[in-house]
Amino acid sequence: MPAVDSLNSLRTLAVGGKTYHYYSLPEAAKQLGDLEKLPKSLKVLLENLLRWEDNHTVNADDLRALAGWLKTRSSEREIQYRPARVLMQDFTGVPAVVDLAAMRAAVAKAGGDPQKINPLSPVDLVIDHSVMVDRYASPAAFGENVEIEMQRNGERYAFLRWGQNAFDNFRVVPPGTGICHQVNLEYLGRTVWTKDEDGRTYAFPDTLVGTDSHTTMINGLGVLGWGVGGIEAEAAMLGQPVSMLIPEVIGFKLTGKLKEGITATDLVLTVTQMLRKKGVVGKFVEFYGDGLADLPLADRATIANMAPEYGATCGFFPVDEITLGYLRLSGRPEETVQLVEAYCKAQGLWREPGQEPLFTDALQLDLGDVEASLAGPKRPQDRVSLGQVAQAFDDFTALQPKSATSHASAIDYQHDGKTHRLEDGAVVIAAITSCTNTSNPSVMMAAGLLAKKALEKGLQRKPWVKSSLAPGSKVVTDYFKAAGLTQYLDELGFDLVGYGCTTCIGNSGPLLDPIEKAIQQADLTVASVLSGNRNFEGRVHPLVKTNWLASPPLVVAYALAGSVRLDLAKDPLGTGKDGQPVYLKDIWPSQQEIAAAIQKVDTAMFHKEYAEVFQGDEKWRAIQVPQAKTYVWQADSTYIQHPPFFEHIAEAPPKVADIEKARVLAVLGDSVTTDHISPAGNIKKDSPAGRYLSEHGVAYADFNSYGSRRGNHEVMMRGTFANIRxxxxMLGGEEGGNTIHVPSGDKLAIYDAAMRYQQDGTPLVIIAGKEYGTGSSRDWAAKGTNLLGVKAVIAESFERIHRSNLVGMGVLPLQFTGGQERKSLNLTGKEVLNIRGLNGELKPHMTLKVEVTREDGKQDSFDVLCRIDTLNEVEYFKAGGILHYVLRSLI
Known part of the structure; x- marks a missing residue:
């Protein structure tokens, strides 16, 4: 440990006959002042600074600034935070390992030792984003989907197997095991971490960053963690601190208890709506209040998971008896549980009844006020009560432009010799999927019990519904089996399809061919209902325009109903075998039934499933990989290619200069997500990426998804801004990834236009509205932007992760000021722009000037705020990006 320990805070703690060294917050408080009312999430940050105090990246002034937060409840001070570990999933993990391999190649080329490039912090990569729902509603679905996954992703998995062998401090959880966040919650997370060094064992809070925005789920276990882009995570792995401003902390007080029939999903959608309305982007949220005493850990994790949806950096839950109970249930060693209790009580991190920390601001919810809810049709924060879903769907549909020639409200289609009628509002996908809810036994058991009661009444899912069950870990299928519920889910078509994210990340797989044709022929507006956390347009399936987040039992209910135009609060789901209408209330399980089923969940299940979590099945173990320390790139690979980012790393970086004679590549509106920017989901045959794959001999059936090809920059840059929604x-708001190449007036794919501009040496700018970069922490949203030649993005506001990723890739984030925006400035995209003020000394939050030459030759200008927010980011930007900064220091 590098600690200077200017406050003399190092102490020892005896637990279970073992001595631990730790940096004591109560001891530090003797010089910093009373810290009792400091939010517990900030106490974790303060301990981190105490432990890493070195008079270089952390000094005594940083400690005083964090303690002084209690007076101001906010701070503009930048601190250097070092998480204990890094978590990755394979979509973001593959490009990170590609970058590490490219950095090793660059070091070797420069005459250095490639083994200098190794993670310095422990890294766990969980392969969970690659399984697709190709097969469903069949007992063979799981095995067939795994087989297809291994065939599709052989190159990627061989590459990860190489990385597992080549890098120190790097573990891989093989496919078919679970979702990274649930594996983290059930196995990887410890709440209190330990490290042996210099003959001592140090204890400190478990903290992490992850390459998936839903890393925040682990905050339910009292572990401070949040999502960062792959770029930032790679830097953290390589020993760079995470540079951040001391955050504002919003307190969220919970009181009371949930009513009968109300689920954790209903609660989280309510919390999400409240916090989005409050405005918590870039802030910590910390939950407190005596309502926590009745909130199971799985419910806490469900709420913490959705932090990206309510916009916060994290949603933190303090440690208490419920935390300890979950650690024991999930099979953590008793010595770990004892250490967690002793350490958290010694440090003031333990939640006591009636505690009221001080916060920047606070809001409150009586759990008894929560009602049954969904969110949709295209944003997770748009909560709709169950009885209002049909009206919300109709309101959305009324606003949609319709093709006069093709639109009908219903159409017949044939399948298996039968004729079915498909209508607007038809639920074509019903998926129990994603980390949010599949980690929660109460909502999962409720789904199984509802399936049982539905079958007893004689109900079946509608034939046009593609149903699937993709739990976050194998423990879920164990407890379904133990509770005797598997057979009922199977009978309704909710057979196991895989352990992974599936539908929530766009891996829903194809619909039946006649259904896809019917949707297109009649231009139907159909629906998906999923238990996930993301429902952005174009994400779940390209033909499904409305997507609704719901609890697992409601997913099953909508599969029975077959339409979101039914009011499930009062309309029957169908007709029972006795000829009588069956209502949702008739089959909804009671709290007692759910509680009895939950009793079947036991510690032995966790021990069984996590005993050999890193081993994988026979197919994984059979993958042959070279033992080389530098990767042998395959020129003909369409999955893994040597990226161009570090080609000139041995040369001095070019001096930061004004951007001259830039053209606008696209003018975008509000809430442009990283799904819109970064390639995600299916690859269209006639897209630039599709043409590239065809030219390289890949059959359309083998295109796979963009996510699976994140290790190939050629595919990814062609798919940047290519989202069909x-x-x-510049094209009047027309959907699809096209633009106008202004000098010629040609309408082109954005990639094709960017390449034409690159040939002419023309720098590019993106102009956008509010909340640019909302959504998942997709590093390719920044990498692709960089490779297209975009030098700056001018937006009204940025989502936290994407802004830092742009800086990390050397793209300048700029913000409109003084209430100005693209429309008030009459920016059409036809302008030529100069960005002035970069030639001098670059500083955080400096004002820059944008000079505008209009299409008619007239000139004017406007000011923008430079959203390089910290001094560290200035250094990264000057080096050409964060990884360039790290690599130059090593070379």
Missing amino acids: IKNE
Whole structure:
């Protein structure tokens, strides 16, 4: 430990006959002042600074600034935070390992030792984003989907197997095991971490960053963690601190208890709506109040998971008896549980009844006020009560432009010799999927019990519904089996399809061919209902325009109903075998039934499933990989290619200069997500990426998804801004990834236009509205932007992760000021722009000037705020990006 320990805070703690060294917050408080009312999430940050105090990246002034937060409840001070570990999933993990391999190649080329490039912090990569729902509603679905996954992803998995062998401090959880966040909650997370060094064992809070925005789920276990882009995570792995401002902390007080029939999903959608309305982007949220005493850990994890949806950096739950109970249930060693209790009580991190920390601001919810809810049709914060879903669907549909020639409200289609009628509002996908809810036994058991009661009444799912069950870990299928519920879910078509994210990340797989044709022929507006956390347009399936987040039992209910135009609060789901209408209330399980089923969940299940978590099945173990320390790149690979980012790393970086004679690549509106920017989901045959794959001999059936090809920059840069739902105002808001190449007036794919501009040496700018970069922490949203030649993004506001990723890739984030925006400035995309003020000394939050030459030759200008927010980011930007900064220091 590098600690200077200027406050003399190092102490020892005896637990279970073992001595631990730790940096004591109560001892530090003797010089910093009373810390009792400091939010517990900030106490974790303060301990981190105490432990890493070195008079270089952390000094005594940083400690005083964090303690002084109690007076101001906010701070503009930048601190250097070092998480204990890094978590990755394979979509973001593959490009990170590609970058590490490219960095090793660059070091070797420069004459250095490639083994200098190794993670310095422990890294766990969980392969969970690659399984697709190709097969479903069949007992063979799981095995067949795994087989297809291994065939599709052989190159990627061989590459990860190489990385597992080549890098120190790097573990891989093989496919078919679970979702990274649930594996983290059930196995990897410890709440209190330990490290042996210099003959001592140090204890400190478990903290992490992850390459998936839902890393925040682990905050339910009292572990401070949040999502960062792959770029930032790679830097953290390589020993760079995470540079951040001391955050504002919003307190969220919970009181009371949930009513009968109300689920954790209903609660989290309510919390999400409240916090989005409050405005918590870039802030910590910390939950407190005596309502926590009745909130199971799985419910806490469900709420913490959705932090990206309510916009916060994290949603933190303090440690208490419920935390300890979960650690024991999930099979953590008793010595770990005892250490967690002793350490958290010694440090003031333990939740006591009636505690009221001080917060920047606070809001409150009586759990008894929560009602049954969904969120949709295209944003997770748009909560709709169950009885209002049909009206919300109709309101959305009324606003949609319709093709006069093709639109009908219903159409017949044939399948298996039968004729079925498909209508607007039809639920074509019903998926129990994603980390949010599949980690929660109460909502999962409720789904199984509802399936049982539905079958007893004689109900079946509608034939046009593609149903699937993709739990976050194997423990779920163990407890379904123990509770005797598997057979009922199977009978309704909710057979196991895989352990992974599936539908929530766009891996829903194809619909039946006649259904896809019917949707297109009649231009139907159909629906998906999923238990996930993301429902952005174009994400779940390209033909499904409305997507609704719901609890697992409601997913099953909508599969029975077959339409979101039914009011499940009062309309029957169908007709029972006795000829009588069956209502949702008739089959909804009671709290007692759910509680009895939950009793079947036991510690032995966790021990069984996590005993050999890193081993994988025979197919995984059979993958042959070279033992080389530098990767042998395959020129003909369409999955893994040597990226161009570090080609000139041995040369001095070019001096930061003004951006001259830039053209606008696209003008975008509000809430442009990283799904809109970064390639995600299916690869269209006639897209630039599709043409590239075809030219390289890949059959359309083998295109796979963009996510699976994140290790190939050629595919990814062609797919940047190629989302079928992105709207470029340069084309009047037309959907699809096209733009106008202004000098010629040609309408082109954004990639094709960017390449034409690159040939002419023309720098590019993106113009956008509010909340640019909302959504998942997709590093390719920044990498692809960089490779297209975009030098700056000018937006009204940025989502936290994407802004830092742009800086990390050397792209300048700029913000409109003084209430100005693209429309008030009449920016059409036809302008030529100069960005002035970069030639001098670059500083955080400096004002820059944008000079505008209009299409008619007239000139004017406007000011923008430079959203390089910290001094560290200035250094990264000057080096050409964060990884360039790290690599140059090593070379």
